Amino acid sequence: AQSVTQPDIHITVSEGASLELRCNYSYGATPYLFWYVQSPGQGLQLLLKYFSGDTLVQGIKGFEAEFKRSQSSFNLRKPSVHWSDAAEYFCAVGPRMDSSYKLIFGSGTRLLVRP
Amino acid sequence: EPEVTQTPSHQVTQMGQEVILRCVPISNHLYFYWYRQILGQKVEFLVSFYNNEISEKSEIFDDQFSVERPDGSNFTLKIRSTKLEDSAMYFCASSDEQTETQYFGPGTRLLVL
Numbered sequence: 209a210q211s212v213t214q215p216d217i218h219i220t221v222s223e224g225a226s227l228e229l230r231c232n233y234s235y236g237a238t239p240y241l242f243w244y245v246q247s248p249g250q251g252l253q254l255l256l257k258y259f260s261g262d263t264l265v266q267g268i269k270g271f272e273a274e275f276k277r278s279q280s281s282f283n284l285r286k287p288s289v290h291w292s293d294a295a296e297y298f299c300a301v302g303p304r305m306d307s308s309y310k311l312i313f314g315s316g317t318r319l320l321v322r323p
Numbered sequence: 324e325p326e327v328t329q330t331p332s333h334q335v336t337q338m339g340q341e342v343i344l345r346c347v348p349i350s351n352h353l354y355f356y357w358y359r360q361i362l363g364q365k366v367e368f369l370v371s372f373y374n375n376e377i378s379e380k381s382e383i384f385d386d387q388f389s390v391e392r393p394d395g396s397n398f399t400l401k402i403r404s405t406k407l408e409d410s411a412m413y414f415c416a417s418s419d420e421q422t423e424t425q426y427f428g429p430g431t432r433l434l435v436l
Contacts, residue, residue, distance in 0.1 A: 240423065251414060251429035252366070259423075298366060302423070308379055309354060309418065310368040311425060
């Protein structure tokens with residue numbers, strides 16, 4: 209069965225430091241890959257997505273993610289974190305099958321930013 | 324920028340009551356979805372809807388749940404007889420055929436007492 213693993217429940221970084229959030233997926237083929245962010249009391253905002261092509265994708269708010277097929281990973285990165293980046297981050301995969309468009313989410317990583 | 328909207332933002336109901344959660348998807352989107360997130364847990368898929376019918380549903384989406392697109396703009400999720408375990412944040416999402424990217428609404432927090 210398809211699954212998504214985000215091994216870090218919480219991550220704390222200092223403002224201005226770099227960030228990497230990990231995401232691993234289990235799926236037989238290359239799925240569609242997404243990162244969403246959820247700020248407190250807010251909905252899920254799309255940060256970036258990977259469907260095909262260049263394995264390094266750029267998103268909003270200065271985020272990027274790299275798809276590594278050999279590692280079944282799609283880690284999210286940001287070179288310099290801002291206090292406003294404190295939120296919960298969800299990795300998701302789409303099965304990419306004609307009859308199914310559902311997203312499967314990881315359990316999320318809560319990012320805390322130290323001043 | 325177009326966005327998905329949901330009403331109400333919060334709903335409190337008694338166990339056994341019916342609730343209807345409402346969503347207005349992005350106007351040119353054709354695919355609609357409901358997801359839920361129980362507090363502290365993952366976001367889980369409930370159902371997808373296309374061309375006025377359910378295209379896929381999860382095992383969570385039993386006979387107590389139904390969806391409807393009553394007019395050209397709204398998409399609703401009805402829970403017929405709520406249970407305590409239905410307490411969750413419910414997210415609506417929509418996507419178009421070209422990008423296949425799902426855009427989410429802000430959610431409705433449902434509390435069943």
